[in-house]
Amino acid sequence: DAGVIQSPRHEVTEMGQEVTLRCKPISGHDYLFWYRQTMMQGLELLVYFNNKAVMDDSGMPKDRFSAKMPNASFSTLKIQPSEPRDSAVYFCASSSQGRGQPQHFGDGTRLSIL
């Protein structure tokens, strides 16, 4: 079975440019999560969806970040305009409904903003 698929794997762009990160969750999973990993903060939750609806986006800087899930098999995280402090590894994860269901992570997108 295919796991969570993220693209691109690496992105290097200049400050001020728009960046779009993409995620395909595991088929049948109802929950989708976007995390950011930095050296200082570890893994921090930005936003998560349940059945395509945003459930919690309190960790996401809303002035420049936006997340969408137009269908059950695709989600995007967009940064506009990007800033050097956004440089990090962004992970997408998905899980199925139920107690104790673990989250399955993609391999991440390494984002560098110059």
Add this chain to the structure above:
Amino acid sequence: DQQVKQNSPSLSVQEGRISILNCDYTNSMFDYFLWYKKYPAEGPTFLISISSIKDKNEDGRFTVFLNKSAKHLSLHIVPSQPGDSAVYFCAASVGYSSASKIIFGSGTRLSIRP
């Protein structure tokens, strides 16, 4: 303010010996705890979990211990193998439904030396 703390950024253990990774938390509402393992350039993978009604959970070479009064948990790996070299994230949540927000620590890099 970090609610889940892994105070040792790195740990080196000889192959065959026991590896002990530690984690402290501050939120007394946490009742579900997880460990994830991460290899370079890959996403974290779920390793083992424990709910607050238990003080120990074992899965093969991996055992997690929970001390609620001390707000402390640890992961024991016995015996340690070269493939165990990875970054280990401790995580916690209030509740263990798929909608429960998981808070991750900053990780401990475990190196198993020959």
